[in-house]
Amino acid sequence: MNYIWQHNHWPQFSYDSSKLSALAYQYAKQAAQLSGSLAHTDLDDSISAQLDLMVDEAINTSLIEGENLNPASVRSSLQNYLNLTPTPINVADVKAEGMAALLVDVRKYFNKPLSKETLFSWHEMVLAGFEDNILHSDLTVGQWRDSPEPMQIVSGPVGYERVHYEAPPVQNLEAFMAEFLNWFNNQDSHQDNQEDNQPIPGVIRAGIAHLWFEVIHPFDDGNGRIGRAIIEYALAQDLGMPVVLSMSTHIEKNKKEYYRQLNAASCCDRSELDDPAVLDITVWLSWFIHTLIAAQQEAAEKVSTIFEKTDFWQRHKNTALSERQKAVINKVFKAGKEGFPNGISAQKYAALGKCSKATATRDLGDLVAKNCVRSEGVGRGLRYFIALSPAP
Structure with a gap:
């Protein structure tokens, strides 16, 4: 098994715009409608809807990685960070505090370039409280991973492990991440590789960014949660405001397919390391956009329920x-x-x-x-x- 980061033309991703344009348009249309519905409604309803979606995102992005957070602690932490309470609520759950801090940071500062320092800060938030866990005591926190041992994703009992993926070695991380961040932040690079001088649709940029980051897997732990935060960051930059959805809520319901799609887009055979088709990620992007559209629909139902609740109690x-x-x-x-x-x-x-x-x-x-x-x-x-x- 080989991986796309070993490809001779890495990371020159390609995709078929004709197969994605209608999906990208549907996503953008729904995003504008959802944001517009919140902008023209009661402020308390808008805050309530966004807070509920942030709680969902914090809980489910952690649950995808097997980490259970207390919903009440997450909500209290978010209310503290968003200054929604007259006096701060005491929250003893450090992990809930960390995830709340991450989501608020993504929403507050999405208009800034994504930097190495930002990612290091997010990593510290994601792994808050893990220093007390003996199983994670040797993790490198707030820095790229530095162990010379291969970073592998494995399953199965000891002695019968199955390697699903192996990330780039540590000596490549600095260069790989610098290239990723340069692409993410450089507007000149946001050109549709199928049509000259056409900007990459925001949802496609987010899909490329998530896959690219997950392929590099730059941290000892927390790559999934940070990678999904990058999705929100990219989508918010495109929309010009925080997104109204929780993608992780939908992914958690279809976790096996999420990992299958990531694995399929990340792996290749040795004989394919010079084949440009390996870096064609149309299939991944199609699944990614479909998933976001489904997450938007779930968010729209949640927002609708909040509006219905307000109308009910008003009557x-x-x-x-x-x-x-x-x-x-x-x-x-x-x-x-x-x-x-x-x-x-x-x-x-x-x-x-x-x-x-x-x-x-x-x-x-x-x-x-x-x-x-x-x-x-x-x-x-x-x-x-x-x-x-x-x-x-």
Whole structure:
């Protein structure tokens, strides 16, 4: 097995613009619509939507790497960094603090060139708290990896390991990363290699940047999380504002395919090291853009749910509801459209509201009478849905 960084023409990536232009346009159109919807809505709703997406991104970009973060700690850390609380909230989770710091840094400073120092700073954020873990005590933090041993991605038991990928040796890192950063920051290099003097669409630039960075794999650990932060950085530069999506949320649901696509785009046979077709990454970019479009659609649904929640409570601000009823409705909204696609039963209400089924049935009957929920079905098939529109 050989790798594209060993190719004789590395890193001269190519792609077929004709196969990607429609996808790139669809992404750009959706990005503009999503950003526009937030720009023209209530400020609190906009902040709430973006905060929810940032929490999702922090949790899922970590989960992809097998790291579980506490959602409440992540949210509190983000609120602190974004100055959304009158007084800072005490957060004991150092790893949650680190991921929150990374996401806020990406969103605050995306208009600046991407530098080695920025990447080193991000690496320290990503690995915050790992120094207390004996398994990671020998990691080089805030610097390129420096071990002479090969950086390999392997699986399988000891003695039967399977090498999926081997990154460039340490002596190549400085030059490889300098070339990457020069390309990323040099606007003159952002030319579509298929059409002279045509700028690379922002989403294609982001896809190239992510693959390029992951191929180099410059750090001992955290390359995936930093590589996905680079996606947001590149997309924000193209859009002129932070993106409204969480790509990692969608990747986590399709993690095996994500790694399969990265592996397929990164590896080659020895006989192909002089074949220009190996550096044609059209297939990778097509998958990448499709994934971003799906992430946008998920984000649009989340934003829509937040708007619906605001409209619902505005209509029912004078409706007499118990704290339990309010809490259950808010939990249903928080779960989103995927949370309870078939509505909730009295039994589910009882679990959400921590009450008896008899109490749940009374509460639901009252909510139906007040047009807060609507019912469908009969008997054991009776289900309740939030009434998102006023009574006729």
